[in-house]
Amino acid sequence: MxxxxxxxxxxxxxxxxxxxxxxxxxxxxxxGATPAEPSAAPAAPAPAPPAPEPAAPAVPTPSAPATPAAPATPAEDPAATIARLQKELDGARKEAGAARVGAKQAAADEARAELAQQIGKALGIVKDDGPPDPAELTKQITAGTARIGDLEASLRAREVELAVYGLADKHGARPAALLDSRAFLKTVSALDPAAADFAAQLDAAVKAAVDGNTSFKAAPAAPARSGTDLAGRAGEPTTKARPTSLTAALRDLYKT
Structure with a gap:
């Protein structure tokens, strides 16, 4: 214990x-206690790790060459700036003009198509539910245009004839003889009665024709007799004046 x-x-x-x-x-x-018995032989120290191999020397990476700075854009000359802007403005105007022309052309085409449809209906070529026949419509329009042209030419010729008769007395001309002359008709056929100078041009043409050809001149009127008319009717005065021109004689004859 x-x-x-x-x-x-x-x-x-x-x-x-x-x-x-x-x-x-x-x-x-x-x-203290009795010293402990010595322990077994100390363990061998662990082998030291091998020394690391030296790293390979780093290869320097060549740096990219520096990009040269772009040269500064020189300032534009004011005159060049104005010229450039003017050119751009002209281009814009041309483009706008082309657009306007295109729009007008499209509108004109549409109007012509509508007019052709209406004409075709009026001529009985086009039905309400169908488009016009271009060939038949062209034929009808051509015939109508030719007829209108003939009527206009005839009307223009009548106006020229009336104007020639109106100028005949002024130049002592025979209007029938003038209008029977191919040369004279060729001269006056180009005149436009609707022109402002038509009367002056026709007057000059009549005068030139009469002066150049005596056959276009009217016969001179017989001289008036002096004294009294002894051949007067019974009971009528014998002092009635005789007509001095053919026009006056016809007027007296028809009492106009």
Whole structure:
């Protein structure tokens, strides 16, 4: 049986306080226990890791050559700027003009198509539910245009004839003889009765024809007799004046 000893007590060195179960002595704290048996031989130290291989020297990457700075754009001359802007403006105007022409052409084509449809209906060529036949419509329009042209030419010829008769007395001309002359008709056929200078041109043509050809001149009127008319009817005065021209004689004859 082991005796319990206060741990704070002091003992002389090498005092055996007791024995362990295995027979080993127990010494005070000052001396501690019997030194332990030496342990087995210390283990061999672990081999040191091999030294790392030296890294390959870094190959320097060549830097890209510096891109040269673009040269500064020289300032545009004011005159060149004005010329460039004017050119751009002209181009824009031409483009706008072309657009307007195209729009007008499209509108004109549409109007012509509508007019052709209406004309075709009026002529009985086009039905309400069908488009006009271009060939037949062209034929009808051509015939109508030719007829209108003939009527206009005939009307223009009549107006020229009336104007020639109106100028005959002024130039002492025979209007029938003038209008029977191919040369004279060729001269006046180009005149337009609707022109402002038509009267002046026709007057000059009549005068030139009469002066150049005596056959166009009217016969001179018979001279008036002097004195009284002894061949007068019974009961009528004998002092009636005789007509001095063919026109006056016809007027007296027909009482116009």
């Amino acid at each position: 082991h005796v319990q000893i206060h741990p704070a007590a002091t003992y002389p060195p090498r005092l055996v306080l007791g024995y362990r179960a295995d027979g080993r002595p127990i010494y005070p704290i000052a001396g």
